[in-house]
Amino acid sequence: MSTLHALTVPKWGMSMEEGEITEWRVSVGDKLAVGDELVDIETSKIINAAESPFAGTLVRVVGEAGQTLKVGSLLGVIAQGDATDAEINEFIAAFVPDASGASLAQASDAKAPVAATAEAAPAAVRTPAVSAAPAATGALSQGPDDTDVNASAVARRIAKAHNINLHNVPATGRNGRVSKHDVEQAGGIRIVAQAVASVATGASNEPQRSTADDSHIASTPVARRMARTLNINLNDVTPTGKRGRVSKEDIERSAVSATGVAFYREQKLSGMRKTIAARLSESKQTIPHYRVSVDIEIDSLLQQRAYMNKTLGHKISVNDFVIKACASALAQVPEVNVQYTGECIRQFDQADISMAVAVKGGLITPVIRNAGAKGLPQIAAESSDLARRAQAGSLAVEEFEGGTFSISNLGMYGVDQFDAIINLPQAAILAVAAGVKKPIVRGDSIAAATVMRVSLSADHRAIDGAVSAQFLQALKGFLENPASMLL
């Protein structure tokens, strides 16, 4: 007699509807254990290995590599015991997909352990031993079956965890019962509660403490007294009381941080967060990044932008200029408009610029296609539309996939400079900082200019340093002389 189990396409994240089978890691006839990695499945966001929820033998592969299947579709069949071809065929014919995709666990998505659920079997008791005593060996563990010994529930639990036979424990508890204390005495152990429960734990960090005089800080008398007792300096306390006074509650909150117990909440990883984590880790770990930066003076650009927007009525941002200039610079130095595939270097004829947009819970990179062939007003219209719809979560897959070069702009936050991680499979990303008025040396004199620092992160496997430098030179030229982009 055999039991057949269906392996189905799992659902990783709310938005997953289908997945493409990239590679089977096992073949028909292989013996499988629960948790073995079976097959790599790629979604629009992630590639992950699906694990076997069953033990048995893989008897049939239904989904082939390269195929795209809906969530819940049949991937293959696992048998426990011998199954005939006819039985397997019948099983496959009778299979009804379940779109929740519950039968296959994601490799990284193990369920939390479930403690005692059945009344008959109060299983999985974790013994909260703080003084972790070694399991009793020798005399204490020897003896006949001790299930009939009169012992309290806790005493029995501890004895079991420490391999102590209750026959060897003198009973002094209630009505001749073996107590917790008796087991502790016999075993030379002491069981106490964990300081912090297994859930809702706290992390610690050493708080900074002031020593300055705090007599001028407004505070309620009780709060001041408490602060003195608890050795808390009022300079370290955020006042939230009436009229900006430090209240008793503020001291209590501060005391919590002084004891080193900080609160935290755990947030489940969203599909987007998982994708960001996987993609950027891979990029940072596998791509030999290097960075080249340059200061760009944008006064002329700002002047022309002001004319375009105020007089001509456009709505063009500095970032739109950067997109356009990158496309122009990529046309001039096409060696940067590439991807490294392992076997070859792919050089693109047109510049599809991915722009990083921060959205709730992550970021996404919608693409301005062939930006070099588009005028600034069109780029401006597209970029604001894409950014708006990215925030609303209504981008279509083809609007954020692809792209040959990325721009990440944190200028709106006033940052001086930063470096970005390359957006795989691309080979370069430009990090754009804020345009800030600065003194610069021009000739032998100092002048004021609006300076914007950009930093190019490049994949050294495909782009050498001199090429990056040429690109930045070209980019600087276009941004400092925007009219040259007309050429």
Added chain:
Amino acid sequence: MPIKTYRQAINEAMAQEMRLNDKVIIIGEDVAGGAGCDGERDAYGGVMGVTKGLFPEFGESRVIDTPITESAIMGAAAGAAQTGLRPVAELMFMDFLGVCFDQIYNQAAKFRYMFGGKVECPMVVRTMAGAGLRGGAQHSQNLTQMVTMVPGLKVVCPTNAYDAKGLLITAIRDNDCVIFVEDKFLYETSCEVPDEVYTIPFGEANFLREGSDVTIVGISNTVNKAVAVADRLAEEGISCDVIDPRTTSPLDEEAIIESVETTGRLVVVDEMTPRCGVAADISSIVAEKAFGALRAPIRKVTAAHSPIPFAPALEDAWMPQESDIEAAVREVLGYTR
């Protein structure tokens, strides 16, 4: 093993003890069932049908139907017990304790002590308690705390059919006055109950679930709610010791304290008043005897300090519910100093 209801288990315990010992008698209002109405005697077997079948089998000398005189029932039972009978007296609703309390706490509870051990009082007072059946303020109370506080009384709170039978047989065989508090919400619940006669000792707590994060102690039906909560929390990885003390007097303090020593956290649930209730009592015992083990303040989950409302929605709000227990468990787990 056969499945029996709480009601059947109690009935079986009485019938079996009456067959084994002809000193065992039943006395109470309507215990013959149907008296005073047009139907046959035993038509109902008492207001909840718990004594059904006893009158036809044992006759009116051993199943004594009384007028509505709780004081006389308890007085007669206490006197009969001193003469060597083993009465099982029924106090129809625990709410009526007030009208017969002198016979119980001043007489039955004190005979053995006052007469230097020359007299015993082997009687059982069966009574039903508990809200949730829309009985109003005078027919819904659980007054277990009022009898638990009396030295000389033993108090039993069975929470399932198996315990009900074993504990009632122990109660009938005990030589002191035992108050046997049946939670009326449980009469229809059932579980495996052996046909044989068996006893469950007093003062031995029952661990319904075992865990390491929080100790939950529940009295009467509240412990069943605690089990449901513990099972739900187990899915999140939170594990609880769920303790049914079975008897509030004697109380298995040791079992509760031992558990708190390993979890550091205590939630106590009862369906009584928040002040001077059994939950308050257990809280004080643990605070006194296991203070060093506590990692969070003890949390009581009790009924509100008010008469029991008749309006169903208000009665539900008055009672401790599963959600209240769950919130309390999360509160003690989330506590940080």
